[in-house]
Amino acid sequence: MPASRFTKDDTKWMKKALRLAELGRGHVSPNPLVGCVIINAEGTKIGQGYHERYGKAHAEVNALTSVKDKSGLEGATVYVTLEPCAHVGKTPSCAVTLSKLPVKRVVVALEDPNPKVNGKGIEILQKAGIEVETGLLSDEATSQNESFLHYTKTGRPFVVMKMAQTLDGYIAAPDGSSQWITGKMARSLVHEWRARYDSVMVGRNTVLNDNPRLTVRHVEGRQPKRIIVDGPLSLPRTMNVFTDQYEDRTIVITHNETKYRQSADPMLNILDPDGFRGQTLLVNKFEGHSDLRQAFSELARLDVASVLVEPGSDLARALLRRGLVDKLELFIAPKLLGGGTRSFVGLGIDSLNEALQLKNITTTQVGDDLLVSAYF
Numbered sequence: 001m002p003a004s005r006f007t008k009d010d011t012k013w014m015k016k017a018l019r020l021a022e023l024g025r026g027h028v029s030p031n032p033l034v035g036c037v038i039i040n041a042e043g044t045k046i047g048q049g050y051h052e053r054y055g056k057a058h059a060e061v062n063a064l065t066s067v068k069d070k071s072g073l074e075g076a077t078v079y080v081t082l083e084p085c086a087h088v089g090k091t092p093s094c095a096v097t098l099s100k101l102p103v104k105r106v107v108v109a110l111e112d113p114n115p116k117v118n119g120k121g122i123e124i125l126q127k128a129g130i131e132v133e134t135g136l137l138s139d140e141a142t143s144q145n146e147s148f149l150h151y152t153k154t155g156r157p158f159v160v161m162k163m164a165q166t167l168d169g170y171i172a173a174p175d176g177s178s179q180w181i182t183g184k185m186a187r188s189l190v191h192e193w194r195a196r197y198d199s200v201m202v203g204r205n206t207v208l209n210d211n212p213r214l215t216v217r218h219v220e221g222r223q224p225k226r227i228i229v230d231g232p233l234s235l236p237r238t239m240n241v242f243t244d245q246y247e248d249r250t251i252v253i254t255h256n257e258t259k260y261r262q263s264a265d266p267m268l269n270i271l272d273p274d275g276f277r278g279q280t281l282l283v284n285k286f287e288g289h290s291d292l293r294q295a296f297s298e299l300a301r302l303d304v305a306s307v308l309v310e311p312g313s314d315l316a317r318a319l320l321r322r323g324l325v326d327k328l329e330l331f332i333a334p335k336l337l338g339g340g341t342r343s344f345v346g347l348g349i350d351s352l353n354e355a356l357q358l359k360n361i362t363t364t365q366v367g368d369d370l371l372v373s374a375y376f
């Protein structure tokens with residue numbers, strides 16, 4: 001359907017709805033970000049809202065609640081960034097709610113791929129005699145909800161890999177030092193990402209070498225879950241991720257069934273009955289390491305819709321070899337090391353035509369560093 005069906009005002013109001021949706025970022029997952037704007041028959045905005053918190057009211061309901069004079073709904077147009085839901089979940093169906101109102105038209109940016117919705121929301125509205133148009137700013141809406149859409153379609157979280165390397169491709173110096181490759185602005189940006197994704201994942205070597213906290217510090221935001229890949233289940237329980245105030249948000253991935261059974265009460269899924277309040281997930285062994293594909297499926301069941309991986313070269317290799325990375329965020333610092341740990345090694349590629357091909361590339365200057373963002 002051509003976008004020209006839509007007027008300039010349609011575009012203006014849908015942009016507003018997208019900006020509203022964005023305000024829920026970091027708080028609604030695994031639900032989608034949704035924004036909604038209501039315009040009366042005269043073309044004046046009479047209501048707006050967005051999905052603010054997981055399990056709380058949907059955008060349409062918040063927008064309707066904000067309308068002071070309900071008579072303004074007569075002949076109104078509702079702009080919503082995602083197809084109104086058809087199913088009754090934690091809240092009543094928005095499509096049914098809207099269908100009982102005297103609104104004239106509903107404009108939708110994106111149809112909901114969730115099989116419980118998928119066109120059914122639109123059908124409910126149309127049966128009630130409401131005019132429905134879809135596809136306005138659908139690219140923007142798709143990109144805004146890339147984690148949710150991926151999670152819904154694949155049953156696996158959206159996986160973003162962040163790496164920071166020198167111009168000559170090293171992520172650590174020969175002495176192992178790695179923490180300050182990029183500048184302050186790049187590091188702040190990473191903290192913003194930690195707040196917007198559901199979880200942060202690192203491998204056991206990173207925990208051993210850096211004892212990171214993986215918390216959101218340089219910016220305001222909620223603390224993500226921390227996923228630690230510890231195949232042998234042998235990391236010291238004194239590390240920050242197991243002992244600080246967010247330890248209940250730590251999830252350990254292991255394939256060591258013996259140690260898992262010894263150290264955990266599998267019924268309670270507690271890693272260490274003496275103290276640790278996080279969770280541990282037992283997965284199969286794959287090529288000598290924990291099966292990360294299985295781990296992601298298990299994480300999806302725990303409502304983890306997105307993962308920001310901050311890997312060393314081992315974890316990066318394991319993920320890339322299995323095609324488990326959806327997006328790469330690669331910082332390139334204007335430094336040369338001439339030796340140390342390489343960012344990408346051992347991908348099992350022999351020929352140029354086997355190279356992992358990235359697409360939709362954007363480059364941004366972040367302070368003195370260059371950020372390359374791309375999708376697999």
Ligand SMILES: [Zn+2]
Pocket residue numbers: 058059060084085092093094095
């Ligand atoms: Zn809804």
